[in-house]
């Protein structure tokens with residue numbers, strides 16, 4: 051190569067050679083495909099339909115599926131480059147077992163026998179609840195359903211949760227408290243049909259980009275964005291509300307105050323379909339515009355005007371994501387948002403809904419069919435009738451079904467620290483980057499007798515600590531379904547085989563069930579994901595998330611179907627678009643609960659030593675802990691390193707210059723040598739750092755404080771200081 055370059059020969063010809071593609075004309079010759087496989091994007095919960103182009107057994111390109119109702123042929127940068135992940139160098143290829151402090155290859159038989167044997171020994175010695183399992187929102191629903199049964203009934207532990215507790219458990223808890231069940235009530239179509247859209251702590255332009263085309267389709271809307279940071283989404287707004295960190299709950303209560311005071315409420319809807327109105331009136335009485343202005347930093351006039359826009363809208367949509375969920379007051383904030391929707395009758399109405407935009411591609415699938423915060427089919431652990439129904443469906447004694455959920459993710463980690471959990475199985479997640487106050491987690495994992503990490507990638511910071519690594523097939527290599535934020539179930543297909551000896555998570559679960567001697571009982575005759583899907587359809591029948599009329603074939607044809615879709619539904623065109631349109635909720639008396647909530651300041655306030663409020667979040671090029679996107683050259687080239695955003699006023703005071711390297715310090719740790727970006731996107735007194743980068747892991751400094759109801763971490767606010775780094779060269 052060097053000689054050819056030295057001689058002036060073209061060494062990159064194949065990289066820019068072009069060829070003719072039947073659909074799009076001239077394109078890079080490297081991207082010309084001979085066959086196409088339809089599937090669904092494996093990153094975020096928008097659930098874009100895509101087509102994978104295959105040539106000579108390799109996936110050479112990803113394209114948007116023009117017929118897909120969600121994405122209509124579009125993909126964001128991550129989706130467009132997703133096929134590169136399949137050939138990443140850091141794919142996990144072989145089962146590995148730690149022998150004499152090094153991970154060594156073993157066969158699948160040895161891995162499964164060892165895992166079953168070690169788990170069995172731990173259970174015999176300390177009881178089955180000394181085993182913990184932490185999964186993800188990235189598997190297909192068929193795998194979540196299988197895993198839930200395997201963990202709760204095969205391993206016999208309820209200490210099972212997902213990394214969805216780090217992002218969506220707040221929305222789940224909020225929906226359950228207000229409406230009696232989890233399940234987002236609205237549809238993406240509502241973004242195009244609402245006349246007022248209020249986004250709170252939701253930077254969809256960066257994190258759910260393809261949703262923006264649904265917004266763009268709505269020319270008549272007024273878009274209001276509340277966010278402490280001037281995000282790309284805030285830049286799209288008609289009205290931007292620069293709220294102070296964690297003042298969202300005060301703002302929403304203030305809006306409820308004005309709606310009630312000024313008669314902008316739907317009294318008939320409130321009396322027929324809700325309870326708790328009088329208590330709510332008393333609770334929000336003190337949230338007058340002046341009081342709320344003092345907390346949020348907005349003017350009383352702005353709060354008044356925005357509330358009147360919302361209250362007078364024919365259909366009003368409120369969307370939120372992590373700005374609300376990542377808070378120790380998150381569940382209450384979701385309830386306060388639901389209050390606004392209920393006060394104005396904006397639930398189940400075309401264009402009118404409260405709407406949690408979920409995070410991972412199949413966070414919804416684990417919520418519906420998993421066995422973590424609910425029994426499968428949104429059944430309640432505490433309901434004897436629900437447990438008996440499930441037991442009948444599974445032909446097992448009802449006593450085997452737990453009567454309460456086990457420990458949530460942060461409490462599993464705490465139990466490891468306290469030596470109550472001795473063996474842990476982590477599936478498709480990388481907590482050594484994503485968990486708050488990482489030092490505590492590192493300490494906890496060091497206490498374990500046996501740590502199994504099942505992942506598509508190795509090494510990751512988490513697999514490096516494991517006693518056993520199980521190589522899993524990834525997106526593009528397996529079959530099943532995902533559910534997106536609007537309850538749309540979409541088909542996921544394999545385009546290629548997994549690398550090396552990697553197996554689908556479904557196959558790994560069945561092999562472990564074999565070793566645990568529970569396969570015949572729990573998974574009778576199962577061979578492929580379709581078997582799990584057929585059983586899940588029966589288990590979901592009659593529930594809010596009814597899948598019983600859905601088939602794989604119909605999913606392929608329709609490009610996804612929204613649940614509930616009972617057997618009696620004639621065609622996907624007749625699918626239920628919105629929940630609760632009849633005003634009947636899933637509470638005992640069918641009425642939604644208006645809930646009193648109380649604003650309070652975030653737990654760790656800035657001080658003389660730590661004068662900044664740290665906010666963390668995402669960038670469009672990367673996904674979570676970068677195990678996937680870090681392996682995609684084009685995304686890495688665009689966004690190769692972490693940065694810190696600081697307002698020019700603060701930078702001047704600290705005498706810092708653009709692109710200098712700074713350290714971020716809290717009482718918990720120090721993140722070194724982060725590139726400084728001086729920008730008015732961030733208000734004075736606040737700083738922002740993306741959370742994707744293990745090399746600059748901002749979770750070294752975030753705080754391990756959790757929402758008491760949902761157990762979700764308070765990632766969004768903690769007190770830090772910023773210092774100029776030492777003068778060593780840039781990495």
Ligand code: SF4
Pocket residue numbers: 091092093094095096097098121124125126127128129130257258259260261
């Ligand atoms: S918006 Fe989400 S689902 Fe769509 S292509 Fe991007 S990452 Fe994938």
